[in-house]
Amino acid sequence: MSTPALEVVSLAKQYVQRGAPPVLAVDNVSFALQPGQVVALLGPNGAGKTTAMQLALGLLDRDAGQVRLFGEDPELLEVRRKVGFAPDSPLFPRRLTGLEVLELHAALLGLDKARAKSRSLELLEQLGIAEAGRRPCSGYSRGQGQRLGLAAALLGEPELLLLDEPTAGLDPAGVAAMRELLASLRARGAAVLLNSHLLSEVEKVCDVALFMKGGKLLRTHVVAGGAQRAEVRLVNVEEVRARVQQLLPEAVFAGDRLTIAMAGGDAMPGLVKMLSQAGAEIIEAKMEGAALEQLYLEIVEGKGASALGALP
Amino acid sequence: MSEAAAASNQLVSWPVALQCARDRLRSTPVLVFGSLLILGELFVGHMRSGADIFGGYSFSAHVFLLGLTLLLGSALISEELESGHAQLVLLRPLSRAAFFGGRLAGAGIALFIIMAVAWAVGCGAAWSAGRFSSDDLLALPVGFAWAFAWLAVLAAISVVARGASNTFWVLTTVVLWALAKFSLAGANLIAEKNHKWEWITQLHRIGSAVLPYVGPQDPTDLLEKMSQHAAADYGPLLYDLVWIAGAWLLGAFLLSKRELARRRA
Numbered sequence: 284m285s286t287p288a289l290e291v292v293s294l295a296k297q298y299v300q301r302g303a304p305p306v307l308a309v310d311n312v313s314f315a316l317q318p319g320q321v322v323a324l325l326g327p328n329g330a331g332k333t334t335a336m337q338l339a340l341g342l343l344d345r346d347a348g349q350v351r352l353f354g355e356d357p358e359l360l361e362v363r364r365k366v367g368f369a370p371d372s373p374l375f376p377r378r379l380t381g382l383e384v385l386e387l388h389a390a391l392l393g394l395d396k397a398r399a400k401s402r403s404l405e406l407l408e409q410l411g412i413a414e415a416g417r418r419p420c421s422g423y424s425r426g427q428g429q430r431l432g433l434a435a436a437l438l439g440e441p442e443l444l445l446l447d448e449p450t451a452g453l454d455p456a457g458v459a460a461m462r463e464l465l466a467s468l469r470a471r472g473a474a475v476l477l478n479s480h481l482l483s484e485v486e487k488v489c490d491v492a493l494f495m496k497g498g499k500l501l502r503t504h505v506v507a508g509g510a511q512r513a514e515v516r517l518v519n520v521e522e523v524r525a526r527v528q529q530l531l532p533e534a535v536f537a538g539d540r541l542t543i544a545m546a547g548g549d550a551m552p553g554l555v556k557m558l559s560q561a562g563a564e565i566i567e568a569k570m571e572g573a574a575l576e577q578l579y580l581e582i583v584e585g586k587g588a589s590a591l592g593a594l595p
Numbered sequence: 596m597s598e599a600a601a602a603s604n605q606l607v608s609w610p611v612a613l614q615c616a617r618d619r620l621r622s623t624p625v626l627v628f629g630s631l632l633i634l635g636e637l638f639v640g641h642m643r644s645g646a647d648i649f650g651g652y653s654f655s656a657h658v659f660l661l662g663l664t665l666l667l668g669s670a671l672i673s674e675e676l677e678s679g680h681a682q683l684v685l686l687r688p689l690s691r692a693a694f695f696g697g698r699l700a701g702a703g704i705a706l707f708i709i710m711a712v713a714w715a716v717g718c719g720a721a722w723s724a725g726r727f728s729s730d731d732l733l734a735l736p737v738g739f740a741w742a743f744a745w746l747a748v749l750a751a752i753s754v755v756a757r758g759a760s761n762t763f764w765v766l767t768t769v770v771l772w773a774l775a776k777f778s779l780a781g782a783n784l785i786a787e788k789n790h791k792w793e794w795i796t797q798l799h800r801i802g803s804a805v806l807p808y809v810g811p812q813d814p815t816d817l818l819e820k821m822s823q824h825a826a827a828d829y830g831p832l833l834y835d836l837v838w839i840a841g842a843w844l845l846g847a848f849l850l851s852k853r854e855l856a857r858r859r860a
Contacts, residue, residue, distance in 0.1 A: 298860060342682055344858040360688040368686055374678035378621040379614060390610035391687035419621075435683065 286354040287315040288443040288474035289339055294348035296334055296498075308334040310498040312348075316474040318442065321465055323485040323506075324478040325575075326495035326583055332478040333371070335495070336445050339476070340368055352443065364392060367441030371448040372425060373432035381407060381416035381423070381431045385438060392439040406434040411460060425452035433461075444468060446477040450484060462488050486575040494582045502582050506575065513554055515541045518564035526561045539566075608689055608697035615671075615701025620708065625666045629709040632659040636713040640720030644731065644822070648717040649710070649738025650815020656738065663709060664742045665766060667702045668749025670759040672850065677758065691854055692847040699750045699843065703743050710739055730821045737814050737832060744811035744835040744842070751846035754853060765810075772809050775802060811838045 296309040309331045316322050324332040337343040339350050341357040355362045375384045382403055389399030407416035410430040415423060423431065429452045436444060450458050458481070465488045468475055479485055485492060486506055494501040517523065520539050527534055527541065534543045545554065555568055619625055636648050639656075649656045672695065675681035685694060714735040721727040745765070752761040783799035786792040812831035820827045 340686065342686070342858065343860060344855075363686055364688050366686070368683070370679060370683065373680070373683065375680055376614070376618045376675075376678075378618045383614060383617065387610050387614040388684070388687065391608070391684065391689055393688070432683075 285318055287351070288318050288320075288353060289316040289476060290349075290351040290354075291315070291335070291339055292349040294335065294338055294350065295346045296331075296338055296343060297346050307498045309338060309345075312495070312498070312500045314493055314500065314503065316443070316476055318474050319469055319472045320491065321469050321475040321477070321489045322491045322493060323489040324476065324493050324495055325480075325482070325485065325579060326478075326501075330495040330583075331498040332495055333447055334498075336368075336447055336476065336478060340366065340445060364439060365442040367436035367439060367444045369429075369432040369436040369444075369446045369449060371451055373428055373435075375420040375423075375428070375431060377421035378419055380419055381412060381427075381434075384420060384431065385416070385434055388435045389438050394438075402438060403434070406437055409464075410434050411457065426454060426457055429453060430457065433464075437464075442473055444473055444475045446475065446479075448479060449477055450479055450481050458484060482576045482579055492575060492578075494579065496583050504575075504578060504582075512577065513543050513545045513551060513568065513570055515543075515554070515558060515563075515568045516566040517541060517558070518566055519562070523558075523561050523563045527558065527563065530557060530561055545570075605690065605693040606696045607700045608693040609700075611684065611689075611694055611697025612700040612704060615698050616704035616708075617701075619667050619702055619705040622666065625663065625705070625709075628659055628663040628666055629713075632663055632709060633713045633716050635659050636717035637720050640717030640726075641724050644721050644726040644728070647815075647819075648714055648721075648731070648734045649741070650734070650813055650818065656815070660710070660738070660742055661745070661769070664706065664745045665749065665762045667706050668746045668753065668765075669762040670753060671698050671702055671746075671750045671761070672753040672846070673756060673758055673761065676754075676853070685854070691851045695750070695754070695847045695850045696843065699747060699846065702746055702750070706742055706746060707739055710742065711735060714738070728822060730818060733821070734815070734818055737817060740832055740835045740839070741811055741814055744838040747839045747842035747846070748810065751842040751849065754846050754849040768810065772806060776806050779803075808834075811835045 292313050294309050294312045295307070298306045298308050300306075312331070312335055314322070324330075324335060326332055334343065338345045338348075339352075339357070341350070350357050352362045353365060357363075375381075379387075382400075385403035385406065386399045389402055390396075394402060404413070404416075407413045410433060412427055412430045412434070415427050416431075420428070420431070429449070433446070433449060436446070450461055453461060462484060465475055465477075469488075469490075477485075477489075489506050492504045492506050494504065516539050518539075520536065520541070524536060531543055534541050541558075543554070545551070551568060551570065555565060558565060639647050649660060672681075675684070675698065681694065685691060717734075718727060718731055721731060749761050749765055752764055756764060779795075779799045779802040782792075782795045786795040786799075812834050814829075814831035814835055817827050817829065817832060
């Protein structure tokens with residue numbers, strides 16, 4: 284196996300504030316990211332996701348544990364060149380344009396002037412802020428600032444990218460563009476660690492989801508690409524139950540509804556055909572909330588048992 | 596030595612400096628004070644001489660140049676730290692000292708550009724009035740050393756002061772300094788006239804010895820002495836260079852300490 288892009292072992296961080304009890308923000312967390320892997324940190328606000336990310340980058344000092352970036356000390360300047368970081372709601376110098384901000388970061392990465400400009404323009408175009416890039420940052424919306432932060436993170440074609448709430452403030456087109464971007468990063472072998480509350484998006488793009496709560500890593504879940512849940516309402520559920528269960532042993536019945544985990548929306552026509560052949564009269568068939576959402580509620584919030592027996 | 600290792604040994608990050616200069620030169624208050632300084636020096640050059648451009652009794656030098664320096668140094672480091680942009684920049688192959696040096700040098704470049712225009716305008720006015728001598732050419736480097744020393748002080752304070760409060764601290768110090776200087780001088784005159792209160796005379800003596808060392812000194816007397824072919828006193832100029840080096844070192848040290856403390860949080 285190749286050297287992990289990021290390896291975190293028994294990481295711990297406690298925040299101490301005057302007059303308040305110490306808060307264990309990250310408690311004995313271990314995980315690793317392989318090149319080409321997209322991993323999501325999931326959890327409620329205050330779960331320790333951002334702190335874990337900042338510890339991995341060396342933006343915060345850890346109380347215990349180890350962090351290795353490409354097998355090296357994260358403090359090494361050579362290693363930092365391979366890493367990109369896009370924080371949540373980044374702020375940039377107000378009187379500089381987006382293009383100038385990117386040119387600054389490109390120059391710091393050692394790109395010559397011509398290359399810095401062309402790479403900056405390319406990223407502004409790619410992230411849909413080519414026009415805004417020529418205006419001062421003071422007039423940027425949250426989404427535009429988010430995209431500029433992402434562009435800055437991508438400048439050096441990083442081998443490891445850490446994205447803190449990358450879809451926050453983005454419009455649907457921006458979210459779709461982000462999805463494409465993550466796919467292209469994975470395709471070129473970059474490792475990505477992101478934290479997000481958009482579970483449906485995470486499910487579409489991530490290989491692994493790490494569930495965190497109260498600073499602890501609760502579970503590591505391998506995401507089956509695009510897994511979703513189909514929900515079908517039947518007229519004659521009792522009549523066909525036995526036949527359907529023979530065909531689909533993982534199907535779960537509740538009242539007149541049947542739910543089943545599926546690889547994606549494309550499998551729905553096949554399911555409907557199969558149910559019809561089994562004699563089922565269908566009232567309604569729809570793709571329901573993502574399977575990851577169900578798992579999230581179960582693991583993190585402790586709400587209800589998963590109806591998705593087929594999931595890992 | 597690798598490229599990254601070389602970057603870590605830099606005293607000044609020039610990309611940071613250039614973008615900082617650009618940012619500062621787009622500030623409206625900076626442009627207003629810069630324009631006032633240029634207009635003021637046009638007047639000084641025309642009425643007095645090129646040597647007086649940034650010193651002597653020039654109102655422009657003592658008000659507009661100090662105001663410009665305060666504006667250029669205002670929140671120089673703190674705005675980057677508080678917005679979080681500094682943390683993003685410091686994730687690049689760049690040392691904290693090079694970042695501090697870059698910000699200071701950037702503000703210095705902006706200051707130099709405005710001073711150079713004011714100097715050129717002032718010298719042009721002095722030349723047209725027949726009051727220009729080649730010694731006046733030194734007004735720019737000497738005046739800049741004085742202003743840049745204040746800028747370095749502002750930058751160092753900005754590492755630990757919130758927002759633009761570094762400007763407040765420097766301005767308060769300058770005002771208190773002037774008040775102390777003139778109050779002591781006035782009180783001493785009264786005491787000497789009345790042949791009483793010898794302790795005031797003693798206090799004035801101590802104040803006169805100590806007060807010039809509170810902050811960078813005005814070295815522009817040097818130009819006047821040179822124009823009179825008198826023995827030049829290089830002390831204030833050298834003293835300003837010490838302030839520049841000291842404030843620079845202190846600022847870089849404080850930034851490193853502050854960042855390490857923030858990381859420990």
